[in-house]
Amino acid sequence: MYSALALLLIMLVSAGVVGLLLSRMDQQFNARLNERADTLAEAFTGTGQGLGKTASGPTAYTMLIDKGGQVLAASPILREFDGSPYPFGDRSRVTIQETTVRAAKRQVGDFGTLWVGLPEDDLIAARESALSALLVALVFTPLLLLPVGWWVGRRSLSGLEHAATLADRIDPTRSLDTLPLPAREDEVHRLLSALNRLLVRIEAGQAREKQLLGQIVHELGAPLTVLRASLARASERSEDPEVVRAALVADELTFTTQDLMQLARGQLEIRLAWHYIPARTLRDRLDRLVPGTVFTGQWNVGILCDPDRLTQALRNLLANARRAAGPDGSVTLDLADTPESLTFTVRDSGPGLPAGLGERIFEPFVSGSGSSGLGLSVSRQIAVMHGGTLKGATHPQGGAQFVLCIPNAALSDEDDALTS
Structure with a gap:
C-alpha cells in the first residue's frame, strides 16, 4: 500500500x-x-x-x-x-x-x-x-519501488512480527510471562511494553480470582462434608425417597466443589499421588457414585494413576452421561487394555453432543446439558496430567461418547509379586 x-x-x-x-x-x-x-x-x-x-x-x-x-x-x-x-x-x-x-x-x-x-x-x-x-521513469520506478518497498516494509515490521509470534505463544492456562523488549525504543518497544503491562494486570486479576474461588470452595467444603455424611446416614436408616434424593444432591455439590477447586488451583499447582490399584477398585467407587452404570470390558487389570483424580474425571463423564440419558436411559463404561494404553469409553443413550460446539465443549463453563460446564474441562485436565487424552463425539448409532485414554503401566509378574 x-x-x-x-x-x-x-x-x-x-x-x-x-x-x-x-x-x-x-x-x-x-x-x-x-x-x-x-x-x-x-x-x-x-x-x-x-x-x-x-x-x-x-x-x-x-x-x-x-x-x-x-x-x-x-x-x-x-x-x-x-x-x-x-x-x-x-x-x-x-x-x-x-x-x-x-x-x-x-x-x-x-x-x-x-x-x-x-x-x-x-x-x-x-x-x-x-x-x-x-515514460521510462514511470515504467522502471514501480519495478524498483515495489521490491524496495517490500524489503523496507518487511524489515521495518520484523519487530512487530516477532512480537506477534511471541504473543501467539502465550498460554493463558500457564504463567503469563512478559515478552522480551527490543533494545531500540521504537513503536514496537512501546507496543510490547503495553502488552507486558496488560499481562501483569491479567495475571494479577487471575490470581485474585483463583484466591477468591479457593476461599469460597474452602468455606463450602466443610459444611457440605457434614451435610453429605448426615444425609448418607439418614438414607441408610430411612427409605424416604426425598432423603435419598437429597443425599444424591449433596454428592453432586461435593463433586462440583472439587471441580471448582481443581479450576482454582490450575494444572501446574496440582501434584498427582500415584498408586497402582486394581481396576475393580476404581469400578466399585464409580458404581457407588453413579448408580445404574453398566461396566463392560477388562476390569481385571491394574492401573497406575491418582485414584482420586481419575475417579473424579470418570465420575464427571458418567454423571453427564446419566443426565443426558435420563432415568430410563442407559450409561455404559467400557475399559480396554492394551500394552500401550488403557482406554475408558463412556457412552449414553441420550441425544448426543450439541451441534456446533465441537472442542468448545471442553472449555470451562461451556455446557450443552444444563450443568455447570466444569466437569468436562476438569476431566480433560486430569487426563492430560496423566499423560493421556480425552475426546468426545456423537456416536454414529446415537448418544454421546467420550474416550479417556491414559498410558498403560502394567506391572510384570515379578513386580506384581513384590507389590503384593
Missing part, C-alpha cells in the same frame, strides 16, 4: 515537474522569438544602419509584407514566396519544408508588416526527450 501511494505521488510530482519544464521552455522560446522580431523591426524602423543584416543567412525565416498582402522581400529559405501573396494568414505556427516554424508579426512603419519565424525543431526534440524520460 505504501509503495502504491508512493508511486502515485511520484507520478503526480514527475508529471508536474515535466509540465513545468515544458512550460518554461515554451516561454523561453516565445521570449526568444519576440526578441528576434523586436530586433528586426527596430532595424527596419531605425536609421537604416542595420537594415537587412539580422535577416540574412540561409536559415533565417523573415518576410516583409506590404499593406496589400504581397511579400516584398523574403529571406533565402523563403525565396519561393517572394513577390507572391502572403500565404499563412493569421496562423502563428506553420510548416515550411517539413520544419515547424513559430511566427510573430511586427509593424514596421510605412514598410508594412514584418513576419519573423523561428524553427521549433529544438523545442520539439526537448519536449519529446522529456516525455520519453517521464
